Amino acid sequence: MSDKPDLSEVEKFDRSKLKKTNTEEKNSLPSKETIQQEKERVQTL
Numbered sequence: 001m002s003d004k005p006d007l008s009e010v011e012k013f014d015r016s017k018l019k020k021t022n023t024e025e026k027n028s029l030p031s032k033e034t035i036q037q038e039k040e041r042v043q044t045l
Contacts, residue, residue: 030038
């Protein structure tokens with residue numbers, strides 16, 4: 001076995017066969033208001 005990977009299949013790859021996809025960014029971080037509400041809720045417990 002050689003130390004170099006076999007790139008022959010990668011060289012033959014045809015990018016034109018790929019489908020176009022739309023990516024959508026999602027904001028998974030809570031807002032400042034949400035954080036403040038959670039802090040207040042925890043303090044009252």
